[in-house]
Amino acid sequence: MNLLNNLNERQKQAVMHKDGPCLVLAGAGSGKTKVLTTRIANLIDSGVESYNILAITFTNKAAREMRLRLDAMIADNYVFVGTFHSLGLRIIRENCEYLDLKNNFTILDSDDCLSVIKKIMKDNAYDVKLTSPSYVRNRISFIKNEMLSEGEISKFFNTPPERIAEAVYYEYKRLLKKNNSVDFDDLLVLPVELFMKNKEVLDRYQEKYKYILVDEYQDTNEVQYKFTKLLASKYKNIFCVGDPDQSIYSFRHANYKNILNFESDYKNALSIPLEENYRSTESILNAANSVIKNNKERKEKNLYSNLGEGTKVKYIRTYDEKHEITLIMEEIKKLYNNGYDYNQMAVLYRTNGQVRVVEEKFLGANLPYKVVGSYYFYARREIKDLLSYLRLILNPNDDISLRRVINVPKRKIGAATVANIEMKSNLEAISMFEVIVDGKELEFKKIIQSIIKKSENLSLTELIDLVLDESGMRLELEREKTLEAEIRLENLNEFKSITASFEERTGSVNLSDFLEEVSLIADMSEHRENNDGINLMTIHSAKGLEFEVVFLIGMEEGIFPHQASFLEDGGIEEERRLAYVGITRAKKKLFLLNSKRRMLYGKDTQNPPSRFIKEIDSTYLDIVNSQLEEKERIKKSDFYSDEKSDVEFRRGDVIMHTLYGRGVIIEIVGDLLSVAFAKNFGVKKIKMNYKGIKKM
Numbered sequence: 001m002n003l004l005n006n007l008n009e010r011q012k013q014a015v016m017h018k019d020g021p022c023l024v025l026a027g028a029g030s031g032k033t034k035v036l037t038t039r040i041a042n043l044i045d046s047g048v049e050s051y052n053i054l055a056i057t058f059t060n061k062a063a064r065e066m067r068l069r070l071d072a073m074i075a076d077n078y079v080f081v082g083t084f085h086s087l088g089l090r091i092i093r094e095n096c097e098y099l100d101l102k103n104n105f106t107i108l109d110s111d112d113c114l115s116v117i118k119k120i121m122k123d124n125a126y127d128v129k130l131t132s133p134s135y136v137r138n139r140i141s142f143i144k145n146e147m148l149s150e151g152e153i154s155k156f157f158n159t160p161p162e163r164i165a166e167a168v169y170y171e172y173k174r175l176l177k178k179n180n181s182v183d184f185d186d187l188l189v190l191p192v193e194l195f196m197k198n199k200e201v202l203d204r205y206q207e208k209y210k211y212i213l214v215d216e217y218q219d220t221n222e223v224q225y226k227f228t229k230l231l232a233s234k235y236k237n238i239f240c241v242g243d244p245d246q247s248i249y250s251f252r253h254a255n256y257k258n259i260l261n262f263e264s265d266y267k268n269a270l271s272i273p274l275e276e277n278y279r280s281t282e283s284i285l286n287a288a289n290s291v292i293k294n295n296k297e298r299k300e301k302n303l304y305s306n307l308g309e310g311t312k313v314k315y316i317r318t319y320d321e322k323h324e325i326t327l328i329m330e331e332i333k334k335l336y337n338n339g340y341d342y343n344q345m346a347v348l349y350r351t352n353g354q355v356r357v358v359e360e361k362f363l364g365a366n367l368p369y370k371v372v373g374s375y376y377f378y379a380r381r382e383i384k385d386l387l388s389y390l391r392l393i394l395n396p397n398d399d400i401s402l403r404r405v406i407n408v409p410k411r412k413i414g415a416a417t418v419a420n421i422e423m424k425s426n427l428e429a430i431s432m433f434e435v436i437v438d439g440k441e442l443e444f445k446k447i448i449q450s451i452i453k454k455s456e457n458l459s460l461t462e463l464i465d466l467v468l469d470e471s472g473m474r475l476e477l478e479r480e481k482t483l484e485a486e487i488r489l490e491n492l493n494e495f496k497s498i499t500a501s502f503e504e505r506t507g508s509v510n511l512s513d514f515l516e517e518v519s520l521i522a523d524m525s526e527h528r529e530n531n532d533g534i535n536l537m538t539i540h541s542a543k544g545l546e547f548e549v550v551f552l553i554g555m556e557e558g559i560f561p562h563q564a565s566f567l568e569d570g571g572i573e574e575e576r577r578l579a580y581v582g583i584t585r586a587k588k589k590l591f592l593l594n595s596k597r598r599m600l601y602g603k604d605t606q607n608p609p610s611r612f613i614k615e616i617d618s619t620y621l622d623i624v625n626s627q628l629e630e631k632e633r634i635k636k637s638d639f640y641s642d643e644k645s646d647v648e649f650r651r652g653d654v655i656m657h658t659l660y661g662r663g664v665i666i667e668i669v670g671d672l673l674s675v676a677f678a679k680n681f682g683v684k685k686i687k688m689n690y691k692g693i694k695k696m
Helices: 009-016 032-045 060-073 084-094 110-123 133-145 150-156 160-178 186-197 199-208 222-232 282-292 321-337 352-364 381-394 399-405 415-428 439-457 460-471 473-480 483-506 511-526 571-583
Strands: 022-026 053-057 080-083 106-108 181-183 211-214 238-242 270-274 313-318 345-349 369-371 534-538 547-552 586-595 598-600 603-605 621-624 654-657 661-669 672-677 683-687 693-695
Touching (some): 032 053, 053 060, 053 084, 133 160, 133 186, 133 473, 160 181, 186 222, 222 238, 282 313, 282 571, 282 586, 321 586, 321 598, 381 460, 460 483, 460 511, 473 483
Parallel strands (some): 022 238, 053 080, 106 181, 345 534
Antiparallel strands (some): 654 693
């Protein structure tokens, strides 16, 4: 087999390079996996023993794909292909005696680590309500991945929570050593420390792995950088493939400067840009190039394609987030009728909170979809917890909801206590809520009773804030200070968009009606087939994937680029790299959408178009005029009157409601009317300025 068949000139140059350092700047869709695997085959063909070759990837999936390709190309394949962590584990296993570990050491998973940290904090009387164990775990991981010395930790860890994390870290290290255990971060840290302390061991692995290939080099962090540099320091046969324009994982401590500094780290390094893209049309690549060229911290390259110009990138400015999705659904139906499969299309968004309205609209239109890399909105743990609180507030006798949230967030109410409450409930034939009379569980009962009392004169959206605050859910997630906690809090805040939308449409602030509506939507989303559908995912989740058609939504300042990036050093440049990744996921058709107004996290916002759209040369854009007729737009002013009404409402007045019909006002508190409707509707609380009511 001729290994160089079907390679372009730049790819051939990379594949045929043998000795010395080499950096391949592999643009999106430029065939980097083909280059990596073909180069390994070519090394073996040129006389290098396969067991002297090391190929490091970032994911098990990438490693599996590379191994499959190599097995098809090479007869006797002894190349080590694996992740940084799998390589680290092998080195630790082979050198236990140098690391003061017995060969039967155990690897703690994330939950095990958290349990150890919780025990340390409890033993040292640290208040987990003030400093979250998850936050401490996150800081310990940071210490290890950045390989901070004791002096550096003391220098950089200045806040009270960081001081606690520092103290826990030293005890955590002691306990792991005592228990002959390592954690996931140790799989990288321990080999690096071993190499730095023991030159003989390092030399042995340098002789073993004379040729080193690293995939996605732009995503390496400090410890991974040191790992590869130590291994390659003898022969310097290091071949790194990556794209600084696709470095989007700084929140995981990835340092894109590692790839930018490659040529200063390795003198006389060969640098090869792969600029021919085999995925996208010229129009899409022109848009991507015109955005990313605005970044200063990058290496120059310009993607091009021989797949033809294709259709222009469509830019659509919509009225609001619902109009945005409506237009997407119209385009999807046209594309489907023209032969595109649903699974060839993707809707990409910057934050998880944006997917909720997409799901609801797709459900209503019976469009098949799958949320990639995440749960459906209503299936998320935090949303189910919030709904259980709301059901319990509506009906304190709901034992199912009580069991779910009595210890959410943690209140030291264990399973034995709950079982005891349940047993008493069964014996006395009353609800679990009524049985509670003392202990920690009584504190929980008082929280629910307090919320019920305070909620009498609140809107649904105000009730959500009250539940998040009084239950402690919000505070727990804010203190945790992890990415997962941020996403969960984001989802809880987005729930307020659902209540606000319900109040706008109905004027009603009735919890029972709202929960009925939500139950129907949630039930639909949990019982749908999702094997073949439109892909919904964050842009981060889409990295490495490609689709015939891509819809990038929410292209507004404050949404994308995200408002948090405005204050971060290098934040806008990372957001621009993320935009570049999103644009280059599209093969044939790309739609960029934003809205004049958007309901997100329960707030109505008006944001200008994203700077990334303005950075695209208008000659590459098909700008669609999507303005609706004024009468067709759904605005807040269509539902509520901002001006004080001349009509005065009194107890006993008869009103007509657009949804519930005729009713009698039985109470007025603030701007809320309690109205008794026909028995099939009962008493409802209606906002006084709702346009859908009329005094008879």
